[in-house]
Amino acid sequence: MGRMLNALSQRDLELGPARDVEPTGHFRVAKDDNGVVWMVLDRTDKRVNTIDRPVLEELAGHIERFEKERPAAIVIRSGKAAGFAAGADINQFVGASTAEIKAALDQGHQVLDRLAALPCRTIAVVHGHCLGAGLELALACDRRIAVSDASLGFPEVMLGLHPGLGGTFRAPSIADPVEAMTMMLTGRAMPAKRARSIGLVDAVVEERHVAAAVEAAFYGDLRKKSPSLQARAMGYKPGRQFAARQMRKKTAEKARQENYPAPFKLIDLWEEHGGNPRAMQRAEIDSFAELIETETSKNLVRVFFLREKMKGLKDGSSGVKHLHVVGAGAMGGEIAAWAAGQGFKVTLGDIKLEPIGGAVKKAAKMLEKVLKDPLKVRDALDRLIPDPDGLGISHADLVIEAVPEKIELKHKIYAAIEPQLKEGALLATNTSALPLADLAAGLKDPSRFVGLHFFNPVSRMQLVEIVSHDRISSETARRATAFAAEISRLPAPVGSAPGFLVNRALTPYMAEALVLLDEGIPKERIDLRAEEFGMPMGPIELTDQVGLDIALDVATSLRERLGENTLPPAPDWLTKMVEEKRLGRKTGRGLYDYDDEGKPKKIAPEALPDNSKDDPDMIDRLILPMLNAVVACIDEGVITDEEIVDGAMIFGTGFAPYRGGPVHYARQRGIDGIVQRMKDLAAKHGPRFEPHPGWERLKG
Numbered sequence: 232m233g234r235m236l237n238a239l240s241q242r243d244l245e246l247g248p249a250r251d252v253e254p255t256g257h258f259r260v261a262k263d264d265n266g267v268v269w270m271v272l273d274r275t276d277k278r279v280n281t282i283d284r285p286v287l288e289e290l291a292g293h294i295e296r297f298e299k300e301r302p303a304a305i306v307i308r309s310g311k312a313a314g315f316a317a318g319a320d321i322n323q324f325v326g327a328s329t330a331e332i333k334a335a336l337d338q339g340h341q342v343l344d345r346l347a348a349l350p351c352r353t354i355a356v357v358h359g360h361c362l363g364a365g366l367e368l369a370l371a372c373d374r375r376i377a378v379s380d381a382s383l384g385f386p387e388v389m390l391g392l393h394p395g396l397g398g399t400f401r402a403p404s405i406a407d408p409v410e411a412m413t414m415m416l417t418g419r420a421m422p423a424k425r426a427r428s429i430g431l432v433d434a435v436v437e438e439r440h441v442a443a444a445v446e447a448a449f450y451g452d453l454r455k456k457s458p459s460l461q462a463r464a465m466g467y468k469p470g471r472q473f474a475a476r477q478m479r480k481k482t483a484e485k486a487r488q489e490n491y492p493a494p495f496k497l498i499d500l501w502e503e504h505g506g507n508p509r510a511m512q513r514a515e516i517d518s519f520a521e522l523i524e525t526e527t528s529k530n531l532v533r534v535f536f537l538r539e540k541m542k543g544l545k546d547g548s549s550g551v552k553h554l555h556v557v558g559a560g561a562m563g564g565e566i567a568a569w570a571a572g573q574g575f576k577v578t579l580g581d582i583k584l585e586p587i588g589g590a591v592k593k594a595a596k597m598l599e600k601v602l603k604d605p606l607k608v609r610d611a612l613d614r615l616i617p618d619p620d621g622l623g624i625s626h627a628d629l630v631i632e633a634v635p636e637k638i639e640l641k642h643k644i645y646a647a648i649e650p651q652l653k654e655g656a657l658l659a660t661n662t663s664a665l666p667l668a669d670l671a672a673g674l675k676d677p678s679r680f681v682g683l684h685f686f687n688p689v690s691r692m693q694l695v696e697i698v699s700h701d702r703i704s705s706e707t708a709r710r711a712t713a714f715a716a717e718i719s720r721l722p723a724p725v726g727s728a729p730g731f732l733v734n735r736a737l738t739p740y741m742a743e744a745l746v747l748l749d750e751g752i753p754k755e756r757i758d759l760r761a762e763e764f765g766m767p768m769g770p771i772e773l774t775d776q777v778g779l780d781i782a783l784d785v786a787t788s789l790r791e792r793l794g795e796n797t798l799p800p801a802p803d804w805l806t807k808m809v810e811e812k813r814l815g816r817k818t819g820r821g822l823y824d825y826d827d828e829g830k831p832k833k834i835a836p837e838a839l840p841d842n843s844k845d846d847p848d849m850i851d852r853l854i855l856p857m858l859n860a861v862v863a864c865i866d867e868g869v870i871t872d873e874e875i876v877d878g879a880m881i882f883g884t885g886f887a888p889y890r891g892g893p894v895h896y897a898r899q900r901g902i903d904g905i906v907q908r909m910k911d912l913a914a915k916h917g918p919r920f921e922p923h924p925g926w927e928r929l930k931g
């Protein structure tokens with residue numbers, strides 16, 4: 232047997248059908264001399280495997296034959312380098328009616344049930360991405376072998392859904408139920424080894440040992456782990472009730488049930504039916520069909536496509552292999568570490584030594600969190616080279632300047648750097664607000680100059696604004712956009728207007744919060760209202776996070792440049808706090824006080840006095856000026872593609888993803904209504920609420 236399996240290894244199948252092969256649509260099927268059927272899923276129409284109706288129908292056809300022919304065993308694996316399967320094809324549900332969705336799910340379940348019921352042993356061999364419906368296909372097999380690079384997960388929750396092809400009952404009955412639920416509730420993928428430890432897969436092997444592992448599975452040597460006591464307790468309702476309570480609490484820390492119902496729905500289903508797979512199956516189908524109709528899910532699917540669109544802005548390669556960063560402070564240090572983690576050689580310079588040392592230390596911590604694998608962290612740190620003398624500048628393909636926001640200082644640095652740059656190298660600035668044209672003023676070759684505006688913290692904020700100016704070459708803009716995508720960030724091209732898009736939109740939100748504070752509304756209540764709307768962090772806490780000094784600088788400069796009717800003046804007490812170095816989270820004290828872990832000390836909402844003030848206009852006062860600024864940016868041509876605007880605001884500010892982005896939200900709410908509301912607010916609170924003329928043109 233071993234000899235035959237080796238002869239039909241994955242490589243042979245990839246090179247083309249071996250003997251006794253039946254070429255079909257998406258599966259290549261071959262039977263070896265031992266009667267083992269190898270099915271290789273390799274969609275002919277897609278770069279990665281997705282699971283949709285045609286794939287399931289084709290699978291059903293094969294199963295029907297296997298039911299009669301009874302092969303010795305069936306091995307299912309993928310012929311794609313990227314992995315086993317990326318999940319269901321979301322497009323198949325767009326525009327479908329509830330009845331059609333239920334019918335499709337019913338059919339899919341029947342196919343996987345029949346696969347699970349085959350009288351012969353079925354073995355899934357998974358490598359690379361094994362997600363969503365792909366994982367559900369693997370779970371319907373008797374055994375799962377993971378190649379060591381495999382990453383397994385249920386990302387459905389990110390689309391406002393839960394698994395819909397049996398994952399909700401197969402995963403908790405095969406793996407540790409609490410771990411399986413956590414996997415579905417968070418949407419986080421897990422590496423093969425961890426999947427083995429929770430019982431989701433039966434073995435983890437290197438690619439070259441797949442055939443031997445299949446043989447072991449065939450002879451029944453791969454034994455299932457016996458379930459732990461805790462896992463067995465989950466077969467009974469009281470056990471599940473207890474666990475479900477904790478799951479609800481944990482989930483609620485991340486998402487509000489009214490905004491993100493899917494994970495809560497899944498917990499309910501599992502608590503109720505977790506001991507009864509048949510009942511769970513029915514409930515899963517009904518609940519999935521219900522969730523997919525919610526605005527939340529539709530908007531999250533939209534966000535998925537927005538992300539794809541932003542990734543798609545990459546056109547060719549950046550040509551960057553070596554990056555040099557000038558300034559190893561809060562931003563420069565993170566940009567350098569992140570890029571090293573993404574495989575780039577990075578040299579990091581600063582006028583002082585301490586920031587470089589500090590940046591390398593922080594890099595190790597951040598990379599451990601992001602890369603998880605100690606070997607990868609070590610390699611990334613090897614690529615991050617401290618360079619106090621700036622020797623890397625003359626070798627780098629891209630130099631990013633991240634020194635303090637002072638135009639004279641930046642000019643001085645460009646004058647020193649530019650003559651050293653090698654031919655074809657790009658020069659970028661991470662400026663938050665300085666006009667690119669002013670920064671480029673002294674440059675000999677401004678065509679190679681670009682803004683790469685990263686957000687803090689770089690490891691969490693996916694957006695990079697690609698800032699252009701009058702004299703930038705299209706090639707520089709193209710390469711800068713490609714570079715952002717190559718380091719797994721999402722590019723949004725913007726013009727060099729005050730605050731670009733994101734800071735221009737966020738500043739009125741933060742500034743209005745300070746006015747509300749001055750009106751006597753408790754800060755916790757202001758933050759709570761914004762979080763209820765769906766912002767990841769309230770404006771008061773955000774101001775602390777940005778730093779009161781930076782927030783004050785940005786607000787003052789925007790007000791100067793955009794006119795005093797656009798923003799409320801900064802309160803005197805804010806200037807005083809900055810003078811006293813109460814700068815927010817970074818100094819441990821700001822609008823909130825911070826504990827040792829950097830968490831704000833807040834009064835719990837239920838502990839706020841009932842009679843403490845509230846303002847029914849509060850949400851509109853915070854959100855509408857933000858939308859107004861977004862509309863101004865579109866109208867002024869700072870950024871014109873509404874979808875990229877929505878994507879940039881979601882990935883750059885965390886703007887309520889379940890609302891699909893600010894422009895989408897405005898359109899859904901109704902532009903006329905918003906304009907009227909802003910006029911009313913302007914009459915009551917001042918001209919900063921006057922609707923921008925761009926609203927009328929947006930209706931266009």
Ligand SMILES: NC(=O)c1ccc[n+]([C@@H]2O[C@H](COP(=O)([O-])OP(=O)(O)OC[C@H]3O[C@@H](n4cnc5c(N)ncnc54)[C@H](O)[C@@H]3O)[C@@H](O)[C@H]2O)c1
Nearest residue numbers: 558559560561562581582586633634635636661662663687
């Ligand atoms: N902090 C943020 O949240 C944030 C976000 C986006 C963009 N930015 C922008 O990024 C830039 C850097 O901001 P930061 O917060 O990292 O500042 P920072 O003060 O933390 O770091 C700046 C670093 O530059 C170094 N430096 C000063 N003069 C230098 C010189 N002549 N040569 C080399 N290094 C020199 C300093 O020693 C310091 O380590 C600014 O333009 C800022 O507006 C900041």
